[in-house]
Amino acid sequence: MKVSYYPGCSLHATGKEYDLSVKAVSSALDIDLQEVDDWSCCGASSAHMTNFKLSVALPARSLIAAEKNPGDVMVPCAACFNRLKTAQHHLRRDESLKKEVEEIVGGTFHDTVEIRHPLDIFYNDIGTDTIRDKVQKKLAGLKPVSYYGCLLLRPPEICQLDNYENPVIMDNLLNSIGAESMPWSYKTDCCGGSLTLGKTDVVVRLVDKLMTMAREAGANCLVTACPVCFANLDMRASENVRLPTFYFTEILALALGLEGPESWFRSHNTDPRPLLKSLNLL
Amino acid sequence: MATFLEEVNEKINGVPIQACYHCRKCTAGCPVAFAMEHNPNKIIKMIQMGMRDEVLNSSTIWLCASCETCVTRCPNNVDIARMMDVLREIAIESKVPVKEKRILKFHEAFLSNIKSGGRINEPMMLVNYKLRSGDYFSDMAMGMSMFMKGKIKLISPRTKDMKSVRAIFKSTGA
Numbered sequence: 001m002k003v004s005y006y007p008g009c010s011l012h013a014t015g016k017e018y019d020l021s022v023k024a025v026s027s028a029l030d031i032d033l034q035e036v037d038d039w040s041c042c043g044a045s046s047a048h049m050t051n052f053k054l055s056v057a058l059p060a061r062s063l064i065a066a067e068k069n070p071g072d073v074m075v076p077c078a079a080c081f082n083r084l085k086t087a088q089h090h091l092r093r094d095e096s097l098k099k100e101v102e103e104i105v106g107g108t109f110h111d112t113v114e115i116r117h118p119l120d121i122f123y124n125d126i127g128t129d130t131i132r133d134k135v136q137k138k139l140a141g142l143k144p145v146s147y148y149g150c151l152l153l154r155p156p157e158i159c160q161l162d163n164y165e166n167p168v169i170m171d172n173l174l175n176s177i178g179a180e181s182m183p184w185s186y187k188t189d190c191c192g193g194s195l196t197l198g199k200t201d202v203v204v205r206l207v208d209k210l211m212t213m214a215r216e217a218g219a220n221c222l223v224t225a226c227p228v229c230f231a232n233l234d235m236r237a238s239e240n241v242r243l244p245t246f247y248f249t250e251i252l253a254l255a256l257g258l259e260g261p262e263s264w265f266r267s268h269n270t271d272p273r274p275l276l277k278s279l280n281l282l
Numbered sequence: 283m284a285t286f287l288e289e290v291n292e293k294i295n296g297v298p299i300q301a302c303y304h305c306r307k308c309t310a311g312c313p314v315a316f317a318m319e320h321n322p323n324k325i326i327k328m329i330q331m332g333m334r335d336e337v338l339n340s341s342t343i344w345l346c347a348s349c350e351t352c353v354t355r356c357p358n359n360v361d362i363a364r365m366m367d368v369l370r371e372i373a374i375e376s377k378v379p380v381k382e383k384r385i386l387k388f389h390e391a392f393l394s395n396i397k398s399g400g401r402i403n404e405p406m407m408l409v410n411y412k413l414r415s416g417d418y419f420s421d422m423a424m425g426m427s428m429f430m431k432g433k434i435k436l437i438s439p440r441t442k443d444m445k446s447v448r449a450i451f452k453s454t455g456a
């Protein structure tokens with residue numbers, strides 16, 4: 001299947017393991033990715049927190065560019081996903097805003113592509129049966145908690161990904177490759193996101209709470225689907241509570257026997273290799 | 283002249299905030315309420331009472347992480363997350379002293395980085411943030427370690443058609 005690809009800035013920098021693992025898994029699942037031509041940043045929280053029109057116009061520029069490619073657009077970063085979906089929502093709902101933004105951006109928004117997260121594409125288009133059949137190494141002993149965070153699910157009428165208080169698609173994907181996803185009630189709690197630089201102490205407190213609760217649930221690692229969540233979990237947790245964190249695509253790649261996981265794990269701040277070695281998974 | 287309440291409602295352009303009946307569900311689920319000067323629902327009350335300066339000067343509007351938990355759970359669909367965006371916009375426009383300067387400096391550094399390259403270049407953005415905020419030393423060790431792991435690159439691909447990006451910033455007044 002052909003899908004266009006909006007990596008966003010993070011995936012070309014601190015989230016490079018996510019970029020590489022999304023591409024590796026997509027190719028193993030016969031998903032043909034074509035990068036959106038000359039995309040620009042979505043503006044993230046800094047745009048919508050300070051300038052509404054900018055927060056619609058920046059994503060609109062990239063959405064219009066994505067309309068040139070065949071298929072829907074895959075957006076792996078939860079923050080980009082949320083900003084693009086929100087901009088699309090406003091452009092659909094408000095005709096005069098749409099006109100104004102089209103003028104600002106210098107292009108026409110035809111509304112022909114759906115904005116989709118790889119969790120959705122892997123789960124709903126490929127399916128757990130197909131993925132289970134391709135598993136080379138069952139991830140026995142790996143007990144992750146799935147961490148969805150805020151921006152994949154809220155607000156639900158915009159994101160429309162999964163149940164917003166108890167999402168399950170990441171859990172089901174992880175179970176289909178032999179891991180044992182642990183139930184917990186912090187799947188959609190916030191990690192503090194962009195406050196990480198301006199207000200680090202708040203983020204440390206939120207991340208430590210998540211780690212503590214993951215331990216209480218019996219987990220030995222956390223799995224995320226967002227580079228912002230990943231950066232906070234991987235780097236901000238206090239030493240006495242921290243657990244390794246993975247992108248869900250890294251874990252999929254490991255189970256599918258693809259090239260790359262070991263080198264991606266090397267660049268994590270909290271090294272997951274000792275855990276994987278103790279489980280004979282590396 | 284419009285009251286503060288009318289000004290905020292007009293910018294929100296959705297459910298008027300006086301639909302709130304102060305059940306405090308928003309505050310109960312807010313991940314950063316513990317650090318806020320005034321709880322989210324209290325801000326609504328303060329706006330209704332016309333306490334413009336107190337609201338715009340408060341740390342609350344900058345600490346909100348935009349996690350959208352409040353609006354998702356509110357029985358009256360009051361969009362507190364959007365309200366916080368609006369309050370930040372008004373605070374910037376009316377040039378009131380900002381309580382959480384570093385958070386605003388972060389947003390400014392972030393946006394100016396997009397304005398100059400179309401995409402975020404993390405080291406440039408960090409340097410810019412540090413110059414603006416005066417917060418020179420935190421995270422230095424972490425930055426070095428990410429640099430060594432090849433996660434931070436000094437040069438990263440930019441958007442080619444920068445003219446269109448600059449035009450967006452110009453016409454949105456950003």
Ligand code: SF4
Nearest residue numbers: 008009010042079080
């Ligand atoms: S969310 Fe972050 S990384 Fe993604 S495009 Fe927007 S700013 Fe860049």
Ligand code: SF4
Nearest residue numbers: 149150151191193229
């Ligand atoms: S969990 Fe954290 S990083 Fe992830 S979406 Fe929420 S605030 Fe953003």
Ligand code: SF4
Nearest residue numbers: 302304305306308356
């Ligand atoms: S949840 Fe809604 S109604 Fe309840 S206090 Fe908050 S804003 Fe008001």
Ligand code: SF4
Nearest residue numbers: 312346347349350352
């Ligand atoms: S959006 Fe802001 S106010 Fe609402 S719950 Fe999240 S942090 Fe609190």
